[in-house]
Amino acid sequence: MKTKTETPAAMLEPAGMRAAKIIGVGSAGVSLLEVMNRGEFTGAGFAAVNTDATSLAGSTVALKIHLETRLLRGLGTGGDPERGRAIAEEQFTTLKTACEGADVIFIVAGLGGGAGSGITPVLARAARETGALVLAFVTLPFVCEGNRRQQQAQQSLEQLRAVADGVICLPCQKTFKLIDENTSVLDTFRITGELLVQGVRGVWRLLTRPGLIQIHFDDLCALVRNRHSESAFASVEASGPARSREVVEKLLNHPLLEEGRVLAESEAVLVSMMGGRDLTMAEVNRVMEQINRHCERAQVIMGAAVDEAMKTRLSVTLIAARQNPDAKTEAQSGAPASVECADMSASRSAGRRQVAAVSGESAPQSGLSLEQREQVLARHNSGRARKAMARMRQAQLPLAIISKGRFDKSEPTIHKGEDLDIPTYIRRGVALN
Amino acid sequence: MFDDSSIIVGLEIGTSKVCAVVGEQGADGALNIIGLGQARSRGVRKGEVADTAQAEEDVRNAIVEAEQMADVEIRNVYLGVTGGHIRGFNNRGVHPVVSADREISEDDVQDVIKNAKAINLPTENNVVHAIRQHFFVDGQDGVINPAGMLGSRLEVDVHVVHGNTNRLQNAIRLVKGLQLEVDEIVFNGLASSLALLTGEQKELGALVIDIGGGTTDYVVYAGGVIRHTGVLAVGGDHVSNDLAYGLKVPLSRAEKLKLEHGSAWLDEKIKGQSVTITNELGLPLKTVNVEHLQRIMSLRLEEIFQLVAQDVEQAGLFDFLRAGVFLGGGGARIPHIARLAEHALQMPVSIGQTNSISGLKSALDQPEFFTAIGLVKFGSFKTRKRESKSSLARDIKGTLRRFLQRP
16 A cells, blocks of 8 residues: 555554554544553554643653644634634645654544544644554543533544544533542543543454454544444453453443443444453454344454453453434535545545545645535546435435333433343344235 | 231232232241222333332332222331342452361351442442352362351351342332331342242252343342342333334234234244224224234344343353243233243243242232232231240240230
8 A cells, every 4th residue: 555664563563453543633633642541552652742842841752743834823723623623734735744754644623623523624634645554542531621612523533524534523411420429520521531432442453463364444534424424432341260350341231331231222333352472263253243242233353362461351342333313413414424425435446645646636726624625526536426315315314213111310220231121022133024 | 016917028020010918927937918099100111219209109009009909008118129220240258267276156146147248339339238158168169157157267158139229229219208118129120030939940050031111120049049149121112112203103002902913932833913003982093013013022022032141151050940930020011921932031931930938829829029029928928037036035925825825
């Protein structure tokens, strides 16, 4: 795909991994990079991008990109994503150079603020134009942070979806299930951050470690593309002889998976397993069998890897993506969606390099605003895109979620992981014709 | 004033109905049911109070009705409890006999029972019942009364039923809020088994399954004692809910369809049959396939029996059920339910009947009142015990009475 120029290739080559970069955007992204245990991400380049100098000063990352112009007068974006985007467009070439040399780029950011929401989509676009695959891990703000931030985050997420290969997004609100009354604000943010980092780590391991069962980045992207309206993360660990069983139990009791209900509703599930040298195929099989049973409707993609450092522990990271229940994204039609489709069909037929060419061709000046770019792009591909869109829409009809009727609000009756409140004939798959 | 009979009231706050049964215990200990009050329950889900205000109103209505029928004033009740949080297990207490002559004294018996009742429960849980099973003297099984026997080591098994304290308290507080005293709380499954089983059946070994609106309670007797109890928080409500979902009709309509056309066993004859739902003006609204209706029901009920069977099997008690299985609760009224249960459990199943109680025929024959009747029976055991203890007081009462009756 691309010649490896500055790859710390020695580490990556054996696993068949490409050069990777992890870029944190905005204050949240930069501090998330700090949370990450860099030792685990051997071979990855780290970079921090922000408009706020103080946040960058506190970072230990090697490559810091301070986006600064007279426009901001050193004051950051002030929570306005328009400013963030403006400055990112202005410094587009800087961002692009920062992305050079990597084949896979992870973007870590907290959406909702000025820098995170504004810069991330632009950075993703810059990264793609260098020919890299882009996977974004983003958080959505807490509900209590206000409507405006929510909207900004949603908007940014839409834009990000249009340009990134995959977006995995964690609504912070979900972490409420992990914390109790006495958890401090600091701890809460730490937990949220940790969750996201777990997600990154899971994917990272999946891609880099020598696998019993290998997984390719393209599979991953195909899986998360278009489905990433909301994701649930869970990462559990266990050791001892009964570890495979314990892991499954822990997973199903994980608060973020809502006792396995999330699994049942999810459309795509990614499982990353990691064990020491003694990880057996039987164990992998046992775990996957259980997980598959709980998410029959989902497309499951799995990888199992070996890491010496794990000793006798077995760790499983699970990312489940489901369709947005209120289908807000579905309703939104027109330009951004068709861009996505156009992109996809193009990349399918002609490979990534050409996509970059197409977007370059249709958007000659990077100074153009994103909406304009999308419109141009949409017009450019409108005929084919519409056909492709119609096909895709059909494939994505939301699956009916089984309502529990009168037991909706009462405590669920769980018996051996089965929710007995759901009608028996549905659980047993008896067809009524 | 000096009436020898005493009034015992059993109150069951169920998921589908609140039911109060008034019993009268004569001087000879015979129990007679004299009153019954019931009200549709609206504030209970899965056997536990979910809406206090509504539940309170329903309890009040039921109590008032029972009072009117029996012509008594109700002050104390035996309260039935259930819910998915209730669990039962067996525990053994040990006590060394230390006296020089190795004779087991009454104190030793009390001590060993106390030891058996000292159980490590989670702090938020409370014991509902600790029921004595058999004594062991030096490992010898099946001793009923060890006092006076010789031995060095006395053991006893108790069956402990426990539940979450707060959730048990919810029901108790509700009743207390109505200015009623709660004599004791009783596990619903235990109450049903008391109403249904004769001494002989308990001795042979029997499984009682009470399918209520919100929960299915079951109790296993073997060798004359309770060996296992359990609650499955699935009941008739689930059947209605399944129907509402599967036939795409409102819940109230599903409830009605269940009563009118429901069956636990799929009848060959109904294949392809359908019923038309009409609105209050008689206009057809929707056609429902009876086969689907019965299949949905039958699957759910079969699952309930399978889960109960699994649990009993796990407790290792399946081979002890020589008297068979007895069904109670509103679920026992479903047509062909016994047939389905026989199929699922591979064992003779019959609908229960109340024994050794006389009184209102209308109440005694209905399986849904078994629990409340059993509560009264439980109460009668307690009062009998209490009376035999306070025999001195009774003697004085008797003398006074004779004294007064003499003109």
